[in-house]
Amino acid sequence: MDFKDIVGQEVLIQSLQNAIRENMVANAYIFNGPTGSGKKTVAEIFARAINCRDIKYRPCNLCSSCKKTISKSNPDIIYIKPSGNSIKIDQVRHIIGDTSIKPYESSFRVTIIENGDKLTPESQDAFLKTLEEPEKNNIFILLTENYNSLLPTIISRCQVFNFLRINGEKMRLFLSNHGFVNADEIEFAIANSDGIIGRAIEILKSKDFRQHPKEYGELLEIIQEGSREEIFRLSESLVQNKEDGAKLLRFLLSFFRDILILKDVEDIEYIINQDINPNIIKGYSENFGEENLFYIIDLIKQIIRSMDFNVNMKNSVDSLLLRILEVCNDKGSRSTV
Ligand SMILES: [Zn+2]
Structure with missing residues (x-):
């Protein structure tokens, strides 16, 4: 992957490339956007470009630094992930400890912090000190889904780049240029991707992407029967984490679109379906x-949007x-959610 392979983030890519060309790379960045929007991919390409030894085209993808970064063996490109549910203060202290040491073989040490919104308040405090007194040859990139969960003092010391949702036309072009050939499947993936390219690819790559858990049918039946208790029982097992919930919401969205059609x-x-x-x-x-139907579809879309927060x-x-149960059984007024 190279900058030119990233779709729908042209403005952002342009300013990152300008920063490299003009030697104006900042000390800290926030790449903000939903999962699958390409934050980590762009961070890796950016890190590669920053340390590339070519003078003209960076990243050249041929020099030893580029090759090591691509194979994830560059000692100066560091990835930090949450340990458990959060990025703990010990992890941050470890990064901070390293910043006073010179990079091993590159001009810059680039630290990419995945799920940056999972820095605990203590971790953010510790990290803030590093941002306040930056070491010149250290660059931080925080990847976040919702950067507003970070301290304002951290945000103000970072350049923030928002990764945008992309339109169907750009997605269609990208997917058909990347080996996906079945037009129906591409349309299905786009319709269920909420403008996020990584999600569309994930849908297309999953072999039986049109097969849903049998409980989804069961859930639709229970709603028709009007049993609140049964709905709670089933949703308990169907929604065990955010990804489960997102999957169910995407299914419901496509199901109600189906009914409309x-x-x-x-x-x-x-x-x-x-x-x-x-x-x-x-x-x-x-x-x-x-x-x-339009009302329910709007509701689902609202919830999908709010998932980022x-x-x-x-x-x-x-x-x-x-809400669906009430509308289905004609008990609901549509004035409240
Ligand atoms: Zn290079």
Whole structure:
């Protein structure tokens, strides 16, 4: 991967390249954006370019520094990950301790902090001291999903780059240029990617990406039956972490889009979620008016958007499911969420 392989982040890439060309690389960066938007890939390319020995085109991908960075064996490119649920103060002290030592063989030591929003308050305090008195040959890149969870004093000492969601057209072009050939599958992946390229690739690479856990069908059935207790029981096992919740939300989004399409064309062949029992699909089509479908789809999209801001996934999913149940059984007023 090189800068030219990154899709949809042109402005950001341009300013990183300018910084390298003009020797204006900052001491600390925040790369902010949803998982799968390319933050880590760009951080690695940037680190490679900073230490590349070529004069003209950086990264050249041919010099010893570039090769070592690509093979993850460059001792001056350091990756820090959360240990357990957070980045602990000992990990930060370790990084700080190293900053006073010269890089082994490169001009700069680049430390890439993954899940930077998981720095504990104590870790952030310790890290802040390093940012306040920067050692010239150390560069930090914090990768975050929501940088607002960091101390304002840290944010103010970093250059912040926001990774954008990208449009369907750019994604289509990128995916078809990267070995994905089935147009239907590409459209499905784009529709379920929420503008995040990594997610679209993940969907396309997963072999049976149209197969859902059988509990999804069960959940749709329980909603039709109107049982709150059963919904909570099932969501307990279906949403054990953020990724589970995100997967379920993406499924519900495509399912309700399916129902909307079905209202229009009345032919089950056109729907994406072919693995769901046709009787369930039919039931939803009868129970939901078009206006309610748009309403539910909007609700799901809102929750998917808010996922970037550490919301409680289980609670969000539960309140959504209850809302769907109420609309399905015609008990809901649409004034509250
Ligand atoms: Zn190079």
